[in-house]
Amino acid sequence: MDKTWWKEAVVYQVYPRSFMDSDGDGIGDLKGILVKLDYLQTLGVDVIWLSPIYQSPNDDNGYDVSDYQSIMKEFGTMEDFDRLLSAIHERGMKIMMDLVINHTSDEHPWFMASRSSVDDPKRDYYIWRPGKDGKEPNNWESVFKGSAWKYDEVTDEYYLHLFSKKQPDLNWENPDLREEIYSMMKWWLDKGIDGFRMDVINFLSKDQRYLDGVVADGKQYGDGSPYFMNGPRIHEFLQEINQRVLSHYDLITVGEMPGVNPEEALLYTGKDRNELHMVFQFEHMDLGAGPEGKWNNSKWELSDLKRILSKWQYGLEDGGWNSLYWNNHDQPRVVSRFGDDGAYRVESAKMLAACLHMLKGTPYIYQGEEMGMTNIKFESLEDYRDIETLNSHEDLVNNYGWSEERMMAAIHARSRDNARTPVQWNDSRNAGFTTGTPWIGVNANYPEINAVKAYNDQESIFQFYKKLIELRKQHDVIVYGHYDLLCPDDEQIFAYTRTLGEEKLLVLCNFKGYDGQFNLPEELDPQSATLLISNYKQDMDKGISSEPLRAFECRVYHLK
Structure with missing residues (x-):
């Protein structure tokens, strides 16, 4: 086993704008995060990943950076950050920063200089081209x-x-630009941060021919992704980042990489490749996508989910490493998407947690996931804030003839704002998030779903996540064991084993709201097993139960 701390860690993502507001302006901030560190420490997480906190005009909620070495005014000051960093380290946790280096804000000084003249020294920090035949x-x-x-x-x-x-792409072909970015990265690492989550990092290298993309039927524009995803110099750039910056620090790195497959991910994460530790891939998140991407929100089968997750488990088995996630700031709430956010909210949230955390890889928890927060259904488009949601509504309704009803149903299911409603801390006004007017509406179910209630209930989703994290620290097989899928075609039960030497786990997860039978393979001895964790009350010492799995039931058995 190649043991490393970042493989054994559990990461918790904080989206600062929606986490906790300390000053009543309706926007979460750094002091708010500081107030809630004991909560995160109790949960047991090892690393806190902060979504961007840099100075930004907020066209895309901080992913449009205007100053990499200043804190967004709504979030606080650099002194606030330094106090937060110290407090995180004092509690034995680490901090991972979001790194947005594919693009900046158009209000960044680099871009303002770049657009001022074709002769400006920073002109080539960005990608400029003359028009073609009077068009783009x-x-x-x-x-x-x-x-x-x-x-x-x-x-x-x-x-x-x-x-x-308002997010112009940086020109990574320019070595002067790269030097500026490396200097900035070192500045943060020398300050004491513990790693980077790298935004759309596989977009850095563009095919310099800038060829037209294929135009699908009924589309106005072409798909340029073959020319900017996993481009011709991407590995050269990442190896240079590693050689110049990352290799000099003990840190955790994860690259967000749309459109990457396991073979490519092995190149990005291979131990001897000297690039990154792991990637965020989106294949399981793309279930149900269609011609209009996620907005089609079509039906999917459990066998498809198992096939995708298993492909990544097997694909990165030797030499690579997986990141494991259901939720983040760009995805709908998992209990609403893959579970049941109604009658079986608690059971299905726990089942989904066990299913993910028992896979091989580093697990990521997104704020509110640990208490089973659900999707929001705002009645009016005016209540949504996400630029992708608003632009897609305009495009699909005005240009492609979608009805308002169809579009709003898609938004309710798949909008990024599902993840961005304020964290529900308690049952007081605005869920305890702010004393002011929140920047985006609070989910009305906060009296029932909130941190205080979950914290004090020994059978809550929060307590279940806490137990999963504790088990990870007690059993190497959870971190390092080999994965094997059982019953790949079963459309109700996701079953798999993890094996490390003589130690084995059997993981059973019922993805439906009714009973389902699992037939134990002959090679597994039902009597030699103890139940590690379940979301229903069970006799822990009776071996593997032959009883059907109840609605959204999960059982994890330990065999020796």
Whole structure:
């Protein structure tokens, strides 16, 4: 076993804007996080990942950075950050920062200089191209809909923005730009942070031909992803980042990588590749996607989920490493998506937790997941804040003829704002998140679903997560054991084993709201097993039960 602390860790993601507001302005802040550190320490997490806290105009909630070495005014000051960093370390936890280096804000000084003149020294910090036949340089579509190019009258050229038009892409072909970024990264690491989550990091290298993308039927723009995802110099850039910066510190790194497959992920995370520790892949999150991406929200089968997760488990078995997640700031709440956020909310949230945390990889918990927070269903589009949601509504309703009813149903199921409603701390006004008016509405179910209630209930989802984290620290097989899928075609029960030497785990998860039977393979001895954890009351010492799994039941057995 190649033992490392980041493989054994559990990471908790904080989306600061929605976590805890300390000053009543309706926006979460660094002092608010500080107030809640004891809660996170009690949960047992090892690493706190902060979504961007840098100075930003907030066109995309902080992922449009205007100053990498200043704190967003709404979040506090650098002194507040230093106090938070010290308090996290004092509690034996670590901190991972979000690193957004594919693009900046158009209000970053680099970009303001770059757009000022074609002769400015920072002109080539960004990607500028002349128009073609009176139109954009190519037909690429932005991730946030519309063209990926914005015309700028000052120099009569277009700049590339794969996301919002206020998020111009950086030109990684420029070595001076790279040096500035490395200097900034070292500055944060020398301050004492413990790692980076790297935003869309596999977008850094663009195919310099800037060819048109394929235009699908009925589409206005082309798919440029073959030319900017996993581009021609991406491994060179990441190895340079590692050599110049990362290799000099004891840290944790994870790269967000849309469109990556296990074979490519092995190149990014292989032990001898000197790039990153792990990647965030999106294949399991893309279940139900269609021609309009996630907004189609089509039905999916459990066998599809098992096939995808197993492909990644087997694919990174030797030499790579998985990151494990159901939720983050860009995804709907898992209990609403893959579970039952009604009658079986508690049972299905626990089952989904066990299913994920018993896989091989480093688990990530997103704020509120540990208490079973659910999707929000705002009645009006005016209540939504997410730029992707608002742009997609305009595009699909106005350009593609979607009805308002169809679009709102898709938004209720898949909007990023499902993850961004304030954390529900207690049953007081605004769920205890703020004494002011929250920047986005609080889910009305907070009197029933909140941290205080979960903390004090020994059978709560919070206590279940705490137990899962404790088990991880007690059993190497959970971290390092080999994964094997059982019954791949079963559309109700997700069953798998983890094996390390003579030690074995059997994990059984019922993904349906009714009983399901699991037939034990002959090679597993039912009498030699003890029950490690379950979301229903069980006799812990009776061996493997032959009773059907109840609605959303999970059982994890330890065999020796």
